[in-house]
Amino acid sequence: MTDAARAAPPGRALVVGVGQPLRGDDGVGPLVAGLVRQARLAGVEVRETRGDLLSLASVWRDYALVIIVDAADTGGPPGTLTRLEAHAGVLPAQVRPSCSSHGVGLAEAVELARTLGTLPPRLIIFAVAGQDFSLGAPVSPEVAAGAQRAVAAVLEELAAAGWEEQSPPID
Amino acid sequence: MSTKTIKVDVLARVEGEGRLFLRVKDGRVAAARLEIFESPRFFEAFLRGRRFTEAPDITARICGICPVAYQMSSVQAMEAALGVEVDEPLRQLRRLLFLGEWLESHGLHIFFLHAPDFLGYQDGLALARDYPEQVKLGLRLKKAGNSLVALLGGREIHPVNVRVGGFYRTPRRSELAALEDELAWAREASVAAVRFVAGFDFPDFEEDYDFVSLRHPHEYPILQGQLASSGGLTAPVADFDKHFQEVHLPHSHALHCRKTDGGLYFVGPLARYSLNYDRLAPLAREAAQAAGLGPVCRNPFRSIVVRAVEMVQAADEALAIIRDYRRPERPAVPVTPGPGEGHGITEAPRGILYHRYRLDQAGLITEAHIVPPTSQNQGSIEADLAGFAQGHLELPEADLTWRLEQMIRNYDPCISCATHFLKLTVERE
Secondary structure: OOOOOOOOOOOOEEEEEEOOOOOHHHHHHHHHHHHHHOOOEOOEEEEEEOOOHHHHHOOHHHOOEEEEEEEEOOOOOOOOEEEEEOOOOOOOHHHOOOOOOOOOOHHHHHHHHHHHOOOOOEEEEEEEEOOOOOOOOOOOHHHHHHHHHHHHHHHHHHHHOOOOOEOOOOO | OOEEEEEEOOOOOOEOOEEEEEEEEOOEEEEEEEEEOOOOOOHHHHHOOOEHHHHHHHHHHHOOOOHHHHHHHHHHHHHHHOOOOOOHHHHHHHHHHHHHHHHHHHHHHHHHHHHHHHHOOOOHHHHHHHOHHHHHHHHHHHHHHHHHHHHHHOOOOOOOOEEOOEEOOOOOHHHHHOOHHHHHHHHHHHHHHHHHHHOOOOOOOOOOOOEEEEEOOOOOOOOOOEEEEOOOOEEOHHHHHHHEEEEOOOOOOOOEEEEOOOOOOEOOHHHHHHHHHHHOOHHHHHHHHHOOOOOOOOOHHHHHHHHHHHHHHHHHHHHHHHHOOOOOOOOEOOOOOOOEEEEEEEEEOOEEEEEEEEEOOOOEEEEEEEEOHHHHHHHHHHHHHHHHHHHOOOOOHHHHHHHHHHHHHOOOOEHHHHOOOOEEEEEEO
């Protein structure tokens, strides 16, 4: 797509890293979010969450595009990136189970919002396959490499929709 | 001899990991145990050697649902230890922050965790397909509470703006005024929530609980008051240990609480309501009366109605505090470190939360003791399960199991807090 062909961003975008940085590869979501934040894109808000998506689901309709990055236990090679268009249809079964009991997990929040008609116009999920979710472990090298691919994919997604200009520096 | 086993491996819609075990032998309930196997969390040990100032931020991590209660019990205990009294405007702001947590917690429990039990759905998502407007209302109520916690606490979960002596920063009047319209909506929506849940079918089950809560001279209790019980207890917060004790039972990682005479007691919305009906705001009392609640409610299944009444109370009070708000002259009162012992009790959404600390000369914590509401209610939960099962052994297995799970959720138990919980096994012999 040429620059001229790219439309001005239609409102605000939200990037959310989901995960617990103290649980090994589960920290990939916040890791990606932090790196996307460094790009300082105008009109793009970046958040991290440990997993209570219900609060997020109550605000995401305010954004034209929402991108969520989360670790996934897909059983595939660690670091593998999967892109899902959650606004387009029910999430595949392997991303449905929630590790949360009292909090509401990503898949439940997405399906609840779909049922209530409160999904944002575009909701993209990048799932990064993890392998080691042990307490206190760092993100594994394979998943760290996957995080870099996820950052590039998120930035490309944003750019394709018109969010690519940097915010002016803060004095 | 007849033997029967009902088994539910994972009990959903409660916080944490645990299992219920019920044995029925020759038509009698022989044992009812709530087996908490979530790992112990050792927060009291982490706190030893830390500065008194760190307690609110460390203890807030015990719970993602009620961190404000942990912060408030801890700061009040520290303030008691160090002879500090916060200014009234700061106390009102603390109350406002706490009311936000009540709205969040009750909103989640009523609409996502408990209502599905009454309407025959497996979860909140299934409920949303048939009751979308009610679920939207619940989500928005929860969000109204989140907004208060985020503004006053600095963020929605595990707030960071509370400190011993007050806050790090107090909001400008305009920041709070921005929430006024939403809270005015929340007050009306809470009344509608009371009407919605009051229409559910409630099993005919009542127990003569010994309710325990705070009681304040003129407020519905949240932050302050004396310990009170339906058995006639009136005692200062500092005497908690004289009247209640923790016991370790082999089947649970959570300590169980008993009265010092060994008896069970009951904390939480039903206790608060029944001991403080006369302290409810007129609008909340009217909503309770319209819902058919008397001044005392001993049917734990009706706790969902009482929680909704408490949401009316919370929204009504929050609105009043915001309308009267003037930014305090200082965000906190001065605190001088030193030795001492202090006790703090607040009304977490699930009931009284007790903290006790001892401090050394430098203000370092030498001893910490925390008693969460779910620990205090475990005995009552087990007694309710045994009592209800005994009266309903004729029910088909699936129906009995459903009711027993519902019974547990009457208490909105927070197992993570208490392990300091759920699989369900019913064994019939």
